[in-house]
Amino acid sequence: MRHILAILLENEPGALSRIVGLFSQRAFNIESLTVAPTDDGSLSRITIATIGDDKVLEQIVKQVNKLVDVIKISELTDRKHVERELLLVKVAAMNDKSRTEVKRISDIFRGSIVDIGKQIYTIELTGSSDKLNAFIETLSNETEIIESARSGCVGIARGEKALRV
């Protein structure tokens, strides 16, 4: 099972390495990880996408919580939430046909072309990780993918529920 975890922690040197170290030390999986300071500069927020059964997830949540720097951890995937990931992808756009096709696919997925080279288009797309996967798969059937960069997902719970101090 895939889970998305949001972690609120002190924005201090070493805090991120403790999280990453914990995951490797205990053989927990990290599918993606993003980190940035929050609106309160003394805090960072990490979003981790991980895979594991309920028992593993329980240990992950408890172990992360046990770190002295961590203020809160919450699983987003067990409740209603919004989840987004950013993709930047460079594809070959060698001739009119492939340029049209790339533009068409990108429009369908509501992506936008953010850079155009002689034979290269760069597309930006935001959405759930699933949507990004589908986009890449569709594109790769049409043209060559030259480079891609993904942000890893971030998420936030819907409604009143908030992760804060």
Add this chain to the structure above:
Amino acid sequence: MTTKLFTGAEMVVKALSAMKVKYIFGYPGGSVLDLYDAIFQQDEIEHILVRHEQAATHMADGYTRATGEVGVVLATSGPGATNCVTGIATAYMDSIPMVVLAGQVPTTLIGNDAFQETDIVGCTRPIIKHSFNCRDLAEIPNIIAKAFYIASTGRPGPVVVELPKDLLIPQNKAPFSIETNVKIRSYNPNIKGHPKQIRKAAKTINEAKKLVIYSGGGIVLADASELLTKLVETLKAPITNTLMGLGGISGVHKNFVGMLGMHGSLEANKTMANADVILALGVRFDDRVTNNVEKFCPNATIIHVDIDPTSISKTINAHIPVVGLVDVVMQQLLDELSTINYSPNKEALKEWWQQIHLWRDMRSVSYKQVEGEKIKPQRVVEAMYRITKGEAYVASDVGQHQMFAAQYYPFAKPRQWINSGGAGTMGFGLPAAMGTKLAFPDKHVICITGDGSIQMNIQELSTCKQYNLSVVIITLNNRSLGMVRQWQDMVYDGRHSSSYMESLPNFTKLAEAYGHIGIKIDTLDELDSKLEQAFNIKNKLVFVDVLVDEKEHVYPMHIRQGGIDDMWIAKGVKA
């Protein structure tokens, strides 16, 4: 008015004084020379100079296990700090509070592969409770206060504080201020058991027919032994201890069924296997306790009390988890039991004890000593127990001798038994005994060890001389890495690959060379008298080298991959 300014080195010492530190265990070097200079110029805190930084960590650790006070270690950057790694891991595995001050190259050189630069915070990250990189000298006092607070509260553990040299030098000064009433918003360690869980636990205990209490190191760490004894006597239930929990209840208490686990007593493991309710207090269902987790106590409802939620349902699922300080929770349980008028089923309790007595009658923890034959190691531990009236502090190394000590020296009190349970660190025994002796100079302090383990920190005999630490070292000398050899006998058809020591030193002469007394014991008839002689020598370290039967195995022993009560009780004999 001008505020007084202090160097970082002076601040460290002042902060340690504020933490009421009496001893620092350490070894000097380039990056911490300013700190050593500050130590030299005061006399509130005594520095104990070891001969290897690993020993400093174990000595601090032993001091802590014996007293409950946080041990302090000081090492220089690079190799000094990395030599502490084993000792930090050892403390971590057994949840021992410790503050390790590690020197570091100046901040301007960090990251440059400077002379004696090692990222000690990085090296120790998986084996510490927390760590601090100091980067501003004014922060030093509060970082030290936080380090002590974190190390000693909640589930205790080691904390590393890295001190770059430029923060300690005389050229840099700042005013000193320290907040000793530490608050950390992301860390709230004092937890009471959830009332709903307490009520559930009390109800389950009240309805139990075959209750057992399984308690561990948490009881010792929390100094909760009196409360535990009261709980046991209220419940009239059998109690077993883990290796780490020995002394949590008196080893001669009538409800005590012995240690459980791999080398536990058959009655302890049988009691666990047949229980309908297990009240687990300050334990973590370690693999050395459970044996095969799939077969672990299938019929029991498990109530698990621990301060660390990660310990609960990690290996064995707890039916009633209670997160909280074990002493607080035990008091809550006692209160709740009296509220519900605790009334165990008398008939069931009687039957349960009858059954337990049958298991006890099998006397699984026993051995045979034939007159005129080689001394059995168990016999030495029994003699040790008799002579010290069961009142000695016993610090152990790791191997067969450790298990014999755990089995044949019933500890009356917590903190009397000092051993590396979680990490199983050979070389722990002597320095741990030294830390204990430093704390209790008038008590018998024994280091029970093996011919292998003692050589892992034998250089500390020199430290013992310097500080007159009159430990009694008892080496159960079987001319082999006995525990390894036992496994090779049992699992590898007796192929003794590298478990045999062909070039042992003459230990008694070695002890004498360090300025101590050496006593060698070869035969059974001189065992008691020579041991008595050793314990009668005051103010001198005595190294007793006892030649024991190298063929002896530790029994009982779990049958691999079996249930908790599947045991060998003698060579080739299953229970």
